[in-house]
Amino acid sequence: MASSDTDRGPIAAGAAPAALPSGVTRELARYIVQARYDDLPAAVRKEGLRTLVNWVGVAVGGSHHETIDKAVAALAPFSGASHASVLGRTERFDIMNAAFINGVSSHIFDFDDTHLKTIIHPAAPVAPAILAFSEYRSVPGSEFLNALILGVETECRIGNAVYPDHYDRGWHITGTCGVFGTAVAMGKLLGLTEQQMVWALGLAASQPVGFRESFGSMNKSFNPGRAAHNGMTAAVLAAAGFTSSDEMIEARRGWASTISTRQDFREITGELGQRYESLLNTYKPFACGVVLHPAIDAAIQLRNRFGLKVDQIDRIALQVNPLVLELTGKKTPNTGLDGKFSVYHAVAVALVEGVAGEKQFSDRAVCDPVVLALRPKVVPTADRSVKAEQVDCRITLIDGRTVHTRIEHATGSAESPLSDGALEAKVLGLAEGILAQPQARRLLDACWNIEKLPSAAAVAEAAIPR
Amino acid sequence: MASSDTDRGPIAAGAAPAALPSGVTRELARYIVQARYDDLPAAVRKEGLRTLVNWVGVAVGGSHHETIDKAVAALAPFSGASHASVLGRTERFDIMNAAFINGVSSHIFDFDDTHLKTIIHPAAPVAPAILAFSEYRSVPGSEFLNALILGVETECRIGNAVYPDHYDRGWHITGTCGVFGTAVAMGKLLGLTEQQMVWALGLAASQPVGFRESFGSMNKSFNPGRAAHNGMTAAVLAAAGFTSSDEMIEARRGWASTISTRQDFREITGELGQRYESLLNTYKPFACGVVLHPAIDAAIQLRNRFGLKVDQIDRIALQVNPLVLELTGKKTPNTGLDGKFSVYHAVAVALVEGVAGEKQFSDRAVCDPVVLALRPKVVPTADRSVKAEQVDCRITLIDGRTVHTRIEHATGSAESPLSDGALEAKVLGLAEGILAQPQARRLLDACWNIEKLPSAAAVAEAAIPR
Numbered sequence: 005m006a007s008s009d010t011d012r013g014p015i016a017a018g019a020a021p022a023a024l025p026s027g028v029t030r031e032l033a034r035y036i037v038q039a040r041y042d043d044l045p046a047a048v049r050k051e052g053l054r055t056l057v058n059w060v061g062v063a064v065g066g067s068h069h070e071t072i073d074k075a076v077a078a079l080a081p082f083s084g085a086s087h088a089s090v091l092g093r094t095e096r097f098d099i100m101n102a103a104f105i106n107g108v109s110s111h112i113f114d115f116d117d118t119h120l121k122t123i124i125h126p127a128a129p130v131a132p133a134i135l136a137f138s139e140y141r142s143v144p145g146s147e148f149l150n151a152l153i154l155g156v157e158t159e160c161r162i163g164n165a166v167y168p169d170h171y172d173r174g175w176h177i178t179g180t181c182g183v184f185g186t187a188v189a190m191g192k193l194l195g196l197t198e199q200q201m202v203w204a205l206g207l208a209a210s211q212p213v214g215f216r217e218s219f220g221s222m223n224k225s226f227n228p229g230r231a232a233h234n235g236m237t238a239a240v241l242a243a244a245g246f247t248s249s250d251e252m253i254e255a256r257r258g259w260a261s262t263i264s265t266r267q268d269f270r271e272i273t274g275e276l277g278q279r280y281e282s283l284l285n286t287y288k289p290f291a292c293g294v295v296l297h298p299a300i301d302a303a304i305q306l307r308n309r310f311g312l313k314v315d316q317i318d319r320i321a322l323q324v325n326p327l328v329l330e331l332t333g334k335k336t337p338n339t340g341l342d343g344k345f346s347v348y349h350a351v352a353v354a355l356v357e358g359v360a361g362e363k364q365f366s367d368r369a370v371c372d373p374v375v376l377a378l379r380p381k382v383v384p385t386a387d388r389s390v391k392a393e394q395v396d397c398r399i400t401l402i403d404g405r406t407v408h409t410r411i412e413h414a415t416g417s418a419e420s421p422l423s424d425g426a427l428e429a430k431v432l433g434l435a436e437g438i439l440a441q442p443q444a445r446r447l448l449d450a451c452w453n454i455e456k457l458p459s460a461a462a463v464a465e466a467a468i469p470r
Numbered sequence: 471m472a473s474s475d476t477d478r479g480p481i482a483a484g485a486a487p488a489a490l491p492s493g494v495t496r497e498l499a500r501y502i503v504q505a506r507y508d509d510l511p512a513a514v515r516k517e518g519l520r521t522l523v524n525w526v527g528v529a530v531g532g533s534h535h536e537t538i539d540k541a542v543a544a545l546a547p548f549s550g551a552s553h554a555s556v557l558g559r560t561e562r563f564d565i566m567n568a569a570f571i572n573g574v575s576s577h578i579f580d581f582d583d584t585h586l587k588t589i590i591h592p593a594a595p596v597a598p599a600i601l602a603f604s605e606y607r608s609v610p611g612s613e614f615l616n617a618l619i620l621g622v623e624t625e626c627r628i629g630n631a632v633y634p635d636h637y638d639r640g641w642h643i644t645g646t647c648g649v650f651g652t653a654v655a656m657g658k659l660l661g662l663t664e665q666q667m668v669w670a671l672g673l674a675a676s677q678p679v680g681f682r683e684s685f686g687s688m689n690k691s692f693n694p695g696r697a698a699h700n701g702m703t704a705a706v707l708a709a710a711g712f713t714s715s716d717e718m719i720e721a722r723r724g725w726a727s728t729i730s731t732r733q734d735f736r737e738i739t740g741e742l743g744q745r746y747e748s749l750l751n752t753y754k755p756f757a758c759g760v761v762l763h764p765a766i767d768a769a770i771q772l773r774n775r776f777g778l779k780v781d782q783i784d785r786i787a788l789q790v791n792p793l794v795l796e797l798t799g800k801k802t803p804n805t806g807l808d809g810k811f812s813v814y815h816a817v818a819v820a821l822v823e824g825v826a827g828e829k830q831f832s833d834r835a836v837c838d839p840v841v842l843a844l845r846p847k848v849v850p851t852a853d854r855s856v857k858a859e860q861v862d863c864r865i866t867l868i869d870g871r872t873v874h875t876r877i878e879h880a881t882g883s884a885e886s887p888l889s890d891g892a893l894e895a896k897v898l899g900l901a902e903g904i905l906a907q908p909q910a911r912r913l914l915d916a917c918w919n920i921e922k923l924p925s926a927a928a929v930a931e932a933a934i935p936r
Contacts, residue, residue, distance in 0.1 A: 071712070078710035082564045084550040098548045174728030179676070206689055210645070211696060214676045217724035223672055223714035226707070230677060230700075241692070244544035246537070248689035258683035262640030 024261065028254040028269045032158065033201035035276040036188045041150035048280045049455070052153040056463070057427055057451045058117050058287040059110055059127035060091065064447075064467055065362060065434030066112035067092025071222045075105050075229075088136035091467040092438045099136040100233050103186075106132035107229030108222075111178070113362045114344075115291045115434070119156075119284055120418060122163035122177055126285055128228035129182030130155035130189050133236045137193055138460035145457035147193065153282050155189030160281035162253070164271035166264035171216075173265070179214030179227030180263065186235020187242075194243045206248025207238035209259040287427055289416040290360040292344040295331050297414035298395035299324060299347055299384070303354045306399055306407050314356055314374060316401045319381050322351070323396035326386040335379075340366040352378040361433045393417060439469055490727065494720040494735045498624065499667035501742040502654045507616035514746045515921070518619040522929070523893055523917045524583050524753040525576055525593035526557065530913075530933055531828060531900030532578035533558030537688045541571050541695075554602035557933040558904045565602040566699050569652075572598035573695030574688075577644075579828045580810075581757045581900070585622075585750055586884060588629035588643055592751055594694035595648030596621035596655045599702045603659055604926035611919075613659065614926035619748050621655030626747035628719070630737035632730035637682075639731070645680030645693030646729065652701025653708075660709045672714025673704035675725040753893055755882040756826040758810040761797050763880035764861035765790060765813055765850070769820040772865055772873050780822055780840060782867045785847050788817070789862035792852040801845075806832040818844040827899045859883060905935055 044052075066072065067090065076095055084098030090105050097105065107128050110116050116125045134151050137143065143151075163170075163181040171177045187208035191201050211234035214227030242248070252258045253272070260267040290300045299322050306312060322328075324347070334346035343349040343365045352375045353364045369375060390396065398408045413419035415426070422430070428448055435444040447466040454460060510518075532538065533556065542561055550564030556571050563571065573594050576582050582591045600617050603609065609617075629636075629647040637643045653674035657667050677700035680693030708714070718724045719738070726733040756766045765788055772778060788794075790813070800812035809815040809831045818841045819830045835841060856862065864874045879885035881892070888896070894914055901910035913932040920926060 074710040074712045075707065078707045078712065082550045082566050082706070084548045084564065098550065100548050174723035176676075203687075203689075206684070206687070207692060210642075210680045210684060210689055210693060212678065215718065215721075215724050215728055217715045217718050217721040218672070218676060221669075221672070221713045221715055223669075223676055223712075223718075226673060226712070226714075227676060230703070234696075237696075240548070241541065241544045244540040246540045246544065246689075246692070247687045248692075249683045249687055252681065252683050252689075255681075255683040257640035258681050262681055 024254055024256055025269050026251060026254065028272055029205050029251050030198070030202055031273045033205055034198050036154055036158065036192060037196065037198045037201050039150070039154055039277065041146045043277065044150065044153060045280070048153060048283055049149060051283050051285055052149050053452055053454070054287065054424070054427060055117055055127050055156060055282070055285050056131065056149070056152060056454065057431060057448060059131045060447060060451055060463060060467055061431030061434040062113060062116045063106050063110035063132065064092040064438055065115070066109035067438060069109070069112045071112055071225055072105060072109050074222070075108055079105070087140040089139060089464045089468050091464065092469065094468065099140045100236055102136040103133040103232040103236055104229040106136070107232035108225045111225040111228045113291050114293070115288055115362060117285050117287050118294070119160045119163070119281065120286055121284060122160060122167040122181070123171065124160055124163045124181055125178045125228060126156040126159055126185065126282070128178060129231035129235060130159070130185040133186045133232040134189050134193055135460065135464050137190060139464050142459045142461070143193055145454035145460050148460035149454055151189040151192040154192055155185035156282040156285065157280060158188045159185030161272045164281065165268050166260055166266060169266040170264035174215050174217065175212065175263065176214030176216055176218060176224070176227045179231045180212035182228055182231035183208045183211055183213065183235045183238070186232050187238040190236050190239035191242065194239055196239065196243055200242045202250055203246065203248040204239045204242035206252035207241055207246070208235050209252040210248070211238065212263060284418055286416055286418055287422045287430070289422050289426060289430065291362040291365050292350060292360070293331065295327050295392060296347060296350045297416060298393060298411045299328065299351050299397065300354045300360045301414040302395050302397035302409050302411045303351045304358060304360070306397065306409055307355050307358055310407050312355065312399070312407070314378055316403070317355065317378065317381060317399060318402050319383060319400040320351055320355070321398045321400070322347070322382070322384040323387045323390050324384045325390045325392045325394065326388060327392055329384060329386050337370050340370055343370040347384050348379045348382045349375065351382045359433065361430065363433070439467070443470060490720055490722055491735050492717060492720065494738055495671050495717050496664070496668055497739045498719070499671055500664050502620055502624065502658060503662065503664045503667050505616070505620055505743065507612045509743065510616065510619060511746070514619060514749055515615065517749050517751055518615050519918055519920070520753065520890070520893060521583055521593050521622060521748070521751050522597065522615070522618060522920065523897060523914060525597045526913060526917055526929060526933055527897030527900040528579060528582045529572050529576035529598065530558040530904055531581070532575035534904060535575070535578045537578055537691055538571060538575050540688070541574055545571070553606040555605060555930045555934050557930065558935065560934065565606045566702050568602040569599040569698040569702055570695040572602070573698035574691045577691040577694045579757050580759070581754055581828060583751050583753050584760070585626045585629070585747065586752055587750060588626060588633040588647070589637065590626055590629045590647055591644045591694060592622040592625055592651065592748070594644060595697035595701060596625070596651040599652045599698040600655050600659055601926065601930050603656060605930050608925045608927070609659055611923035611926045612921045615920055617655040617658040620658055621651035622748040622751065623746060624654045625651030627738045630747065631734050632726055632732060635732040636730035640681050640683065641678065641729065642680030642682055642684060642690070642693045645697045646678035648694055648697035649674045649677055649679065649701040649704070652698050653704040656702050656705035657708065660705055662705065662709055666708045668716055669712065669714040670705045670708035672718035673707055673712070674701050675718040676714070677704065678729060750884055752882055752884055753888045753896070755888050755892060755896065757828040757831050758816060758826070759797065761793050761858060762813060762816045763882060764859060764877045765794065765817050765863065766820045766826045767880040768861050768863035768875050768877045769817045770824060770826070772863065772875055773821050773824055776873050778821065778865070778873070780844055782869070783821065783844065783847060783865060784868045785849060785866040786817055786821070787864045787866070788813070788848070788850040789853045789856050790850045791856045791858045791860065792854060793858055795850060795852050803836050806836055809836045813850050814845045814848045815841065817848045825899065827896065829899070905933070909936060
């Protein structure tokens, strides 16, 4: 006869554990409950707007991928009242299913925002939940932005506390930490008390999502979408008085100790309201892994600076960090997805088209004869002295001239953030073929101006094709 | 610049890992897809019926707990079409929300079935999902029973592969393994192909639920309920062609290696169709942790054998395993829940009332003056020579006589299973006050006869108060 799991038995874990702190979950909950929009520094608000702008772009952009077609077909029979929109489409779902679908959509292209310290994609779980809720119950735009920023702050801080061990072990950190961000953002809009927020965090902790083994399948995008659903469920239950532990994050058999070999709880509760992880959010200019970004950036810069035409180019010599060849060394990619793992394709298509968005990593693009002709002229050389964020690029022209640049920090990194204009161009590119351009423009305006909007639902309304 | 999580980088996990097998997920999926009701040995079918009978009892029994009141109130606004019942109540929900609520309900009293090798409560995640689905789309009773048995088999085998390390570390194993059981049981009813079943297992793996820190709060019952919801979501998506990894259970950065320090994959795929873990399912006769069961069992046996009346009793001397005092040593419990952690209350109330169901661990029972008078006469002594499954009980009467028994395996253990009659009495007790007795009797009949029913929905229909 084994002991029951109701027993508070002395079943020992492997190693003698270090002393654990108490009050982490409660301290975080208290901060979230008390944090007001008016307390946010201007720079934090601005970064929140950029996070929102980037997110609507990727959510609309992914909305007609087969992943979404399948999710919509699978879940429609079980959806509740049509309170919320699927961005970029005309179907409507209950707020939980809509949050799930929009969360999946925004991660499909791996083109969403990134908190580089943890590789969390912060918006994908949080934004779809609170946007769907805003269509159900009116939420002033400033409250929406406050919730979004607090959600991002929460998930990134919790991620910091367990990164890198948690990620190295195999967890898809966006899905495991994202659920906390969603729960507190939703909890904020639901007006939870401190105790309810503690329970929401506990119920959220109980629902981590995703392993890195999912990468390369639809399951990867599933993870942030399900984190949105889970966090929303946690907050809605807590609002009704559904209880949890008071110390789910920090307890011996709670989240952090069970899910990671390393925990630094000061990352969660240190300097709350003073240090903002959400300020470190970044936005990819190129629709592929960041390891390729310096090379693409260099190619586009030289193309634009010297007005290069493809038929002028004889050779593109790149000195790259060894990771570039290790991770993206495919010489003859056959699909758009393969193209994301080919430095040859990425640099060639960037020189041909001047951008490297999702359309440049399509099946069409990897078969384009002009790109194919340029591909063998891309000659990368691994060089240990070149850091991952650097590249040296020298293009030799048919006439013998050479042009050269060296990138220290690629555009889109924390050191060289994407400009607001480039962010807008990215969103407009993603919306192309889904929203008419004037409507895409209105969508951008709704996001940039959300602080003044009486209802955040205007963002969702502007993201539906008319 | 950090590497993106799309990179297949050589980020090393802590220790050099042993070689991992391949094909585990697929082999399991293939077995599930091919397994037919007609292949099940008679003893396995019979145990499946007992699992179902016990489950409907605990689901109905928990249905009016405040935990369910809160869940119903929280989720009603977002529920889809009213396809499925909440057992013991009159509300109806979409099949996913109904599966969640019935899953929570059946775990509230910790009175559900137990696979003692892993401490998994097998029915709680699986049965509510397939019963709700049976109300949505007609499912022959024999197919229902086959799906239930395959679901139980799957979760217990996967649990075996990671127990005890996974549980010791802090996971609530019913929630983490249960989701697999639900996914395959649902997948079976949805008629998934082998590849779809592989994906369903992958999506299920991505959604483990629950930590042991939740014990003592509503979050504990939440875990199997959410596992039901998660497994259902996994199967429904996979049926629509939503993809996952082919090796989510066994891959280096998949489920078992990330979630446990120990993996024995032979437990999952060894002797499929020959060794049945589902045969090892057990049903508690008493509504408390199994550590107390030998003492309660002894008290009730002596009471019944000698027709003992409370006012005859002078002293109840118990030789118990040391765990009994360690885990259930509360001398003066004040609430029903406290009573579950008091050997004094448990033995006293069992002698007074002749049973030890949920009503004997209520706030009413711990304040009953007759029980209170008997409580100090319970004298347990820890004895290392007494195993956890044993007890020695000697009751001294006022007139000086003594009666004595020694329990080797308490009723409800694998060695001394609860009889069908006792199981029925347990269910009737749980349904008391919720279903009229003739209806509770019809519910039992529907369960015992499900193999002959054209639609398993009859079980749900019989569990709704008329």
